[in-house]
Amino acid sequence: xFAHSPVAALIAGHLAAACGAEQQPAPESVESVxxxxxQAAQTPQESTASFEFTSTDYWDSGITFHVTSPNxxxxxxxxxxxxxxxIDNTPIEVEADGTVTGAEVADLNxxxxxxxxxxxxxxxxxxxxxxxxxxxxxxxxxxxxxxPDLAPGTPGAEGYQGHDEFAxxxxxxxxxxxxxxxxxxxxxxxxxxxxxxxxxxxGEAGWLLRLDNVSGS
Numbered sequence: 308x309f310a311h312s313p314v315a316a317l318i319a320g321h322l323a324a325a326c327g328a329e330q331q332p333a334p335e336s337v338e339s340v341x342x343x344x345x346q347a348a349q350t351p352q353e354s355t356a357s358f359e360f361t362s363t364d365y366w367d368s369g370i371t372f373h374v375t376s377p378n379x380x381x382x383x384x385x386x387x388x389x390x391x392x393x394i395d396n397t398p399i400e401v402e403a404d405g406t407v408t409g410a411e412v413a414d415l416n417x418x419x420x421x422x423x424x425x426x427x428x429x430x431x432x433x434x435x436x437x438x439x440x441x442x443x444x445x446x447x448x449x450x451x452x453x454x455p456d457l458a459p460g461t462p463g464a465e466g467y468q469g470h471d472e473f474a475x476x477x478x479x480x481x482x483x484x485x486x487x488x489x490x491x492x493x494x495x496x497x498x499x500x501x502x503x504x505x506x507x508x509x510g511e512a513g514w515l516l517r518l519d520n521v522s523g524s
Contacts, residue, residue: 358407362423364391366414370443372423376407381430383407385439387423387449395448401439405429413475415507420446422507422514424480426473432492436471436482442507442514450513454505457484463503463521480505480516486523499523 360374370391376383383406388398409426420443429435440452457464466486474481482505486498501523505516 358410360410360425362410362412362421365412366419366421368414368419368421368443368446370421370446372410372412372421374407374410374423374425376403376425378406381405383427385425385427387425387439387441389423389441389443389449391446392443392449393447399441399449403427403439404437405435409473411475413478413480415475415478415480417478418445420444422452424452424473424475428471429469433469434471435469436473438473438516440514440516452507452514452516453510454480454516455518457503462518463501466498466501476504478506479519480507 356378358374358376358378360372362372364371368391370389373388373390374385375388376385381404383403385401385403385407386398387401389396403425405427407425408428411424411426412421413424414421422440422442425439427437427439429437438452438454440454441449442452444450455461457467463484466488467484468487468491470485472483474483482503484501484503486501488498491498501521503521504519506519508515508517
């Protein structure tokens with residue numbers, strides 16, 4: 308009986324070995340391993356870049372600012388170190404809701420004592436903007452500068468859902484925001500850009516950015 312003969316057993320053994328070999332994954336070649344490594348190296352990795360800014364003494368006031376932030380998460384510590392103030396040059400540390408995206412020095416009220424404006428953008432689809440700012444008091448020490456919130460019902464707040472951009476333009480702090488229409492998500496506003504212009508005035512306990520005028524829809 309051929310089915311039970313030694314020859315049949317030998318043939319069956321060879322067939323089983325062949326089938327087993329087909330089921331094993333083929334080893335990767337050197338070229339395919341290198342290609343995989345190259346693709347992994349080109350894959351974007353999540354990273355953060357710390358922020359650092361040192362001002363120039365544009366007005367010969369003798370006062371400069373050094374600003375740093377780790378920009379390592381959704382909440383970051385902003386450190387402002389002044390130099391050249393007559394009384395107090397102690398570094399100021401403030402927690403900011405977001406990452407620092409820029410900084411500028413200006414003298415909006417033209418009193419010869421500069422201010423430092425640090426721009427912050429929050430995490431999330433809204434990318435809401437905020438400000439960390441300080442002004443020099445007669446070149447002696449620093450006081451905080453406050454920026455009013457764009458709360459519902461306040462001038463310029465209609466259709467506001469974040470995406471602020473700040474800049475110093477001449478003697479005003481300019482805030483530009485896209486306007487959202489009904490049905491827009493805060494990540495995709497479809498309206499035009501609105502511009503809010505602020506001037507710097509003295510407040511009861513520091514400095515205040517007061518809304519001067521609004522332009523745009």
